[in-house]
Every structure is written in C-alpha cells, then in structure tokens.
Amino acid sequence: MKKVFVLVHGAWVGEWCYDPIIPLLEQKGHAALAVSLTGFGKKRDLYRTDLTILDHVQDVVEFVESRDLQNISLVSHSYGGSVMTGAWDQLRDRVDEVFYLDAGTPGDGESHFDSMLKYDGKGQIEKLFGEALKSGAKTRAFPIEQLRKRDPEKADFMADKVKPFPLSCTMTKLEFKNGPLPTHIPKTFVLAKKNVSYHHPQAKDIQADPTWRYFELDTYHDCMWEDPEGVVGILAGKA
Secondary structure, three states: OOOEEEEEOOOOOOHHHHOOOHHHHHHOOOEEEEEOOOOOHHHHHHOOOOOOHHHHHHHHHHHHHHOOOOOEEEEEEOOHHHHHHHHHHHOHHHEEEEEEEOOOOOOOOOEHHHHHHOOOOOOHHHHHHHHHHHOOOOEEOOOHHHHHHHOHHHHHHHOOOOOOEEHHHHHOEOOOOOOOOOOOOOEEEEEEOOOOOOHHHHHHHHHOOOOEEEEEEOOOOOHHHHOHHHHHHHHHOOO
C-alpha cells in the first residue's frame, strides 16, 4: 500500500538531509516529501536567532494542511522529533504513524532541552547546550570539527549548508492543544547504536514501553545517510 511520508529534519541542517532515502522510498511506490524548517535548507533566507520550535511546528502543520495530505507517515530525526511531536498534536486526524530516528520524544509541557536533559547522565547535553545558554549565547554552532575527525568528506559537504541553531528552539516548551496524544497510532523509535548520546538511556525506556516499536541501526547519528536502505526498510517494510 502506498504511503505518504512527511520528513522533518533536525537542528542545523535542512531538508536535504533526507536526500539519500527519498529516491529509495519512491522506488517502492511511496511519496516522500521533506519539510524545510524556517531558517534552514530552502528557507535559510528566513533565518533569525529568535526562532522557536513553535515556528517549526507551524512549518510542518502548514506544509501538510496546504497540500491537504491525509493518512500520512510522519518521520523525524534528532531535534525534528520534538518538532514532529508538536505537529502531530495538531494533525491528529491526518496521521497514520510516526517514526523517531534517533530523535527527541518530548511530552506535554516539555522543551526539546527538557526531553534531552532527563537522559543526560554523562553531561553531554549540558555541555553542548547548557554552557552556551549560561554564557548568554543565542545560538549554538554545528560541531563541524568533531564531525571532520570522523568523516572529513561529509564535513566538507555540510560546511556551507548548516546554520547556527537558535537556542530558543531548544528551550521553548511544547504545549499540546488537543490533550494527550493518541495511543492507537503506531510509534516507532530507531536507535543509531554508534552515536554515544542521551538516546541510549532514552531507548531503554522506550524498549520497556509496549506502545512503541523499537529498532536499532549500526550507524552514527545520521542514520538516513549512513544506512539509507536500513532506514527505508524500517519505514516502508522490507518488501
């Protein structure tokens, strides 16, 4: 059965991060549409340091509603998981399933920062975002040099495409407008095993929750780049 995938990217990057999987999904007969979040990718000319997650939630809602998309499969990566959660709250009647690719899973009243911090046993998130906040910074630059040590080719490709991430996006809390999220909608979480991050303790909680489907891929954080076939196999099935 044909699916309509709506793909929500994460912090710093743009809709182009889904380029490796879109043709694979289309080859299987599905539609795959990547949203550009304000300030990034195709909307980088709208960049502001005071953007919040609510701007990005609205991007997804307007993208879906303006195209009158129905029975959609929402897919998110990283910070995009928090954006997608806020959009799912407003698009309930249009959503058939949701996928979190190494992504944030905030609850009602939580910010993306909150959803990360509760699993931050090693202080990674506090160092990445908390120190910047304490210094009074409005943005956090993409850790390009850290990536360059592991994958210089990918770092070169991304260097002129990424934008600093407004910390107000991280700190603004989501408030569900329509009550608790539906429990009958299939939810899938995919852990990128090589990415040593808060997602590992987060994944343990998810594995213990029978309302989730759970998968692992042997990749670093950007699983749709490093194992596009594996991601597509989870999203669309192996057939």
